[in-house]
Amino acid sequence: MSAPREPRRGDVAIRHLTKTYRLNGAPLPVLKDINLDIRPGETLAIVGASGSGKTTLLRVLAGLEDADAGEVRIDGKTVRGVGAERAVIFQEPRLLPWLSVLDNVGFGLETRGLSRNEARSRAKHYVELVGLQQFEHAYPRQLSGGMAQRVGIARALAVQPEILLLDEPLGALDAMTKISMQQELARIWRDEDVTTVLVTHDLEEAIYLADRILILPREKGGEPRLIEIDLSRPRDRSAPEFVRHREELLRVFGLH
Numbered sequence: 001m002s003a004p005r006e007p008r009r010g011d012v013a014i015r016h017l018t019k020t021y022r023l024n025g026a027p028l029p030v031l032k033d034i035n036l037d038i039r040p041g042e043t044l045a046i047v048g049a050s051g052s053g054k055t056t057l058l059r060v061l062a063g064l065e066d067a068d069a070g071e072v073r074i075d076g077k078t079v080r081g082v083g084a085e086r087a088v089i090f091q092e093p094r095l096l097p098w099l100s101v102l103d104n105v106g107f108g109l110e111t112r113g114l115s116r117n118e119a120r121s122r123a124k125h126y127v128e129l130v131g132l133q134q135f136e137h138a139y140p141r142q143l144s145g146g147m148a149q150r151v152g153i154a155r156a157l158a159v160q161p162e163i164l165l166l167d168e169p170l171g172a173l174d175a176m177t178k179i180s181m182q183q184e185l186a187r188i189w190r191d192e193d194v195t196t197v198l199v200t201h202d203l204e205e206a207i208y209l210a211d212r213i214l215i216l217p218r219e220k221g222g223e224p225r226l227i228e229i230d231l232s233r234p235r236d237r238s239a240p241e242f243v244r245h246r247e248e249l250l251r252v253f254g255l256h
């Protein structure tokens, strides 16, 4: 008889997830019976029209918001509320202005049981990973938007979460910074074995970074769709298969 299989770390199972807000007393259904398995280590992008519930879904996964029905299981266990196995990155990095880059990244590591030295060397490692070693003693006000967001990413990775949740992390950056940050994220995710859920309204970003893309329906009652992006990495935005995926997504959104 074989032993029951242990789920691998960072395995997310979403079951019958439903969320309805109320707007002026009337129910506003946002998520309707979402079912999805996110594989350990994969990058899942969530796209959809504005208001389709991307942020709501991410917040429920993060435990910042309760669902009305259904559940989220991580490594087989139902989760409620926030947990140390998940880290969230928002559009604004929300750094502490009075702490240096290094201290922002290391913030909270000591309360997680690391010694002062361990916390410092881990913070240094992640500051280096995002390419900011020359700025480790700089303060948030001395950083560009792209650099500040890198600090936010380093801080989230430093706690070594099983699951990284990002809500339009590059949405506030200019077009060129955004492309270089996408390349950087692709490199970082190749090295860090972390399950990643990335909300984005940028279809090209989704194709560039994701293993699979979940498309939330525009009309309530529509079915979410999943698209597999089976392209080798690093990805080439001008490759015919890449362009094909982009056209497919534009068609789904009725834009092509």
Ligand SMILES: Nc1ncnc2c1ncn2[C@@H]1O[C@H](COP(=O)(O)OP(=O)(O)O)[C@@H](O)[C@H]1O
Pocket: 021, 022, 023, 028, 030, 048, 049, 050, 051, 052, 053, 054, 055, 056, 057
């Ligand atoms: N706290 C809230 N109370 C009421 N309605 C909300 C709340 N948060 C979001 N909504 C509504 O839920 C819908 C989905 O919002 P959201 O998840 O932010 O969409 P997206 O991130 O895809 O743009 C929108 O119609 C929004 O107005």
Ligand SMILES: [Mg+2]
Pocket: 054, 055, 056
């Ligand atoms: Mg949103």
